[in-house]
Amino acid sequence: xxxxxxxxxxxxxxxxxxxxxxxxxxxxxxxxxxxxxxxxxxxxxxxxxxxxxxxxxxxxxxxxxxxxxxxxxxxxxxxxxxxxxxxxxxxxxxxxxxxxxxxxxxxxxxxxxxxxxxxxxxxxxxxxxxxxxxxxxxxxxxxxxxxxxxxxx
Numbered sequence: 001x002x003x004x005x006x007x008x009x010x011x012x013x014x015x016x017x018x019x020x021x022x023x024x025x026x027x028x029x030x031x032x033x034x035x036x037x038x039x040x041x042x043x044x045x046x047x048x049x050x051x052x053x054x055x056x057x058x059x060x061x062x063x064x065x066x067x068x069x070x071x072x073x074x075x076x077x078x079x080x081x082x083x084x085x086x087x088x089x090x091x092x093x094x095x096x097x098x099x100x101x102x103x104x105x106x107x108x109x110x111x112x113x114x115x116x117x118x119x120x121x122x123x124x125x126x127x128x129x130x131x132x133x134x135x136x137x138x139x140x141x142x143x144x145x146x147x148x149x150x151x152x153x
Contacts, residue, residue, distance in 0.1 A: 053080055064144040085110065088110075099133070100132060104127075110125060126145075
């Protein structure tokens with residue numbers, strides 16, 4: 001009798017894996033495009049690349065920092081030109097609004113050296129960005145950074 005259970009397990013487990021794999025939706029072109037755009041944004045934030053921000057941020061771009069302060073496009077460019085961020089993003093999702101607008105939302109670990117990890121900014125954050133298509137280009141129109149965890153880690 002135990003052999004029968006093992007045989008059933010060996011047959012059913014691969015079938016379940018194939019069923020689960022076939023049910024995983026493939027990313028749409030919009031999702032691929034915006035995840036790539038967001039990944040490029042993260043890479044530019046890591047390098048402190050102001051030229052990327054000048055090309056990619058919409059003219060009326062706004063952002064809300066982890067501290068709740070609202071800032072504009074030029075403030076973002078100035079801030080990112082003088083400082084780099086070591087971000088580790090995960091669980092990225094695209095929420096389509098239309099063919100020309102979408103929200104990208106994901107969690108971030110802000111990695112800092114241990115000697116600097118004594119206070120703000122919060123290490124665990126949630127980022128939400130709004131992207132709009134202007135002509136053939138996708139532009140970031142809004143970014144909100146939200147602290148996911150305060151206090152001792």
